[in-house]
Amino acid sequence: MKKLGYLFFAVSINLTLAACADQTKEENEVRTTSADESDWSYEELTGPEYWDELDPGNLACANGSEQSPINVELPQVKAEKKLNENEIYYEPTEFTVENNGHTIQANATTDSNLLVIEGNEYKLLQFHFHTPSEHQFNSQNFDMELHLVHSDKNGNLAVLGIMIQNGKKNELLAGMWNELPKEESIKDISEKYLIDLKALLPKNQTSYEYEGSLTTPPCTEEVKWMVFEQPIEMSRAQIQAFQKIIPHNRRPVQPINEREIIKNKE
Template structure:
């Protein structure tokens, strides 16, 4: 009888020991997670599928724009795509269309936080209360960021900088407003962001103390060029609706230099037009 009573006790003891070992394994995995992996599930998935990290890209040398398409199969569109951005806008080749619906911009002062993501200074809105309507389709502002010098050209010429306001609709399709920037008066609408520019790459977002008046960022004359393009950074995904303003806005020499001290150059060269139409509205 005593012998039979020992079996349940041994099973209970064994279960306790196995449970303790399992908990120690879980704690070790979470400890690894805190050092760089987002979730326990991602650790397991990476282990099971032997996933390699997405290769780093840059604007220089072996990882620069001319090599993006070679860095990873997911970047192949960067060299194989036929509708890549940015482009050179030759005004003599632009078509005017009366059928194109007017661009409707619905912006208001908004709280933002900024990050230095290693490629640009990017501003993220606290709430999605800003949008544009292009050909009857609404796109919500997702973020905006800066390039220097400008990525788009007008008649073969670059400007000092370019602002990209990236919008997304409910299906994940993108529309980007491109605003050229030239040296001139201080841009007061961007002063709060420029006062907090991170000098190096950040892991956490930096909150901007004052709301950004997005309407004040737009040129007074909003004559625009419309064309079908792509992201100007890997993976260079296409089917992006581009709206590039003809008239630039201004930033002071000091503001431009402050950005260039962080990013001496974060510009993709212009890509072939490949028989695409550029429509002026």
């Protein structure tokens, strides 16, 4: 009887271990499937916490020392310089619009919009939106944030960040906003929208400049950031129209570490 008891106990242990192994295997398969897809999102196992695990090219998302976005604590910003060291040359331009699954993005059709930083020219490639804002001022988010992404001839990137708050209807974006693509779309959409980016910028162009990264995978660093202090406005209806399509696409703020934030004053 004692031998039978030991045999029963051994069989029970083996069955339990086998069940645990199957469960672990199943959990690993779920995780591996997400990672093998090399896709990313803002939710659960493909969200910001796991971006570095989804693709070897995303390691900077976890290991980088100059990541974006950041929280700008205004009392701690000490360095200042005159705004005229940077110049923005924008004009009314046609853009195509797409839903890339992560945001609504407007793609430039010309090279006429330029950002000049310390004599170096960066051409506007595209602009897109996040909700709520990715950058913070004194730990506070805005309703949305606009990113204007530029590149110089060597592929170095510079991004303008503009906060968006609830207010009056933004007529400059109304045409594009009336036809926001609700589903993920293919590129090179034929419809074009004329947008006056110069008029879209805040009247007060005081900004905060720092060395950062892309806020989406692969989180590439050595990106020059200029984040405007004054927000622009969009109506509650416009903000909600975007949020119905893209409910949430904000990366959490990242450690500033030893970086310096420079205030560009008018």
